[in-house]
Amino acid sequence: MKPLSPVVIGSLLILAWPSAHAADGQKIFNQGGQNPAAMACLGCHGPDGKGVAAAGFPRLAGLPAGYLAKQLEDFRNGSRKQPVMEPLAKAMEPAEIQAVSAYLSQLPADTAPDTRRQQIATDPVTRLALYGDWNRQIPGCVQCHGPGGSGIGEHFPPLAGQPAGYLVAQLNAWRDGSRSNDPNQLMVNVAKAMTDAEIKQVADYFAQLSRPEVKP
Ligand code: HEC
Ligand code: HEC
Secondary structure, X not given: OOOOOHHHHHHHHHHHHHHHHOOOHHHHHHHOOOOOOOOOOHHHHOOOOOOEHHHOEOOOOOOOHHHHHHHHHHHHHOOEOOOXXXXXXXXXXXXXXXXXXXXXXXXXXXXXXXXXHHOOOOOHHHHHHHHEEHHHOEEOHHHHHOHHHOOEOOOEOOOOOOOHHHHHHHHHHHHHOOEOOOHHHHHHHHHXXXXXXXXXXXXXXXXXXXXXXXXX
16 A cells, blocks of 8 residues: 555645544533633523523524625624624634524524415515515515525524514614625615515515414
8 A cells, every 4th residue: 555645645634633632512502612702692592592482692502604604704894883792703713603593503494484475465464575666676585585584504594583672673784884795785775675664574575474373
């Protein structure tokens, strides 16, 4: 057998190194990061990462890892301003962000969205969610956020099952500029075109959409 070349040995070391030094996503979630300011996530996002609706703390379980890591980076770089998460994200190491995002993306979400609601929309709120309002250049939310608001890929997060208060806060954050992290201003234009009443109604619509007990 030929001896391993230095290049092969080098790549084996590179492959082995991150796992030996990897941050532990589950531990960060349950106990926090190395820096005590990176508090345990479960205290606010719930023991299973499903969020706390009454407090408006969002669900993180089952969200795409790329989306979660981007949000934590955005809290760090100031394109998403929020008094609780900003210092917390700034206290995290990049490796911790990657690890906790990967861990969270694997947690079960329990939110199979009810796509039957997609089919016919008669009331104005459902119509806005499904088809948008082209006179005001609002595309339907599900066109980017997926059927039933269940999310698509790494870039379009789920809306279904998020607390209504959280969804309202995000739409208002785009309107007042405290959240400006959306690629190509996809969301800022949508949020600015909506009325206060529509924001509230569409948030309620998506918040209750995926609960298993809700049937159309
Ligand atoms: C003290 C409460 C608290 C703790 C602890 C906390 N969070 Fe949060 N988190 C919040 C709040 C409140 C929001 C909503 C922020 C907003 O309105 O923009 C949030 C939002 C987020 C978001 C954005 C979700 C989305 O859908 O865009 C991510 C990601 C996140 N937190 C990750 C974490 C991680 C990872 C930890 C643990 C290391 C953690 N949080 C710990 C309160 C907390
Ligand atoms: C053209 C595509 C597009 C359309 C249409 C769209 N969104 Fe979004 N939305 C996005 C993207 C991209 C993000 C993630 C931005 C980021 O990276 O933080 C997002 C994020 C959000 C978030 C934040 C979710 C979270 O977990 O923090 C809310 C709330 C939201 N959208 C609501 C809506 C609503 C309500 C509608 C319909 C009225 C809508 N969106 C239509 C692209 C879109």
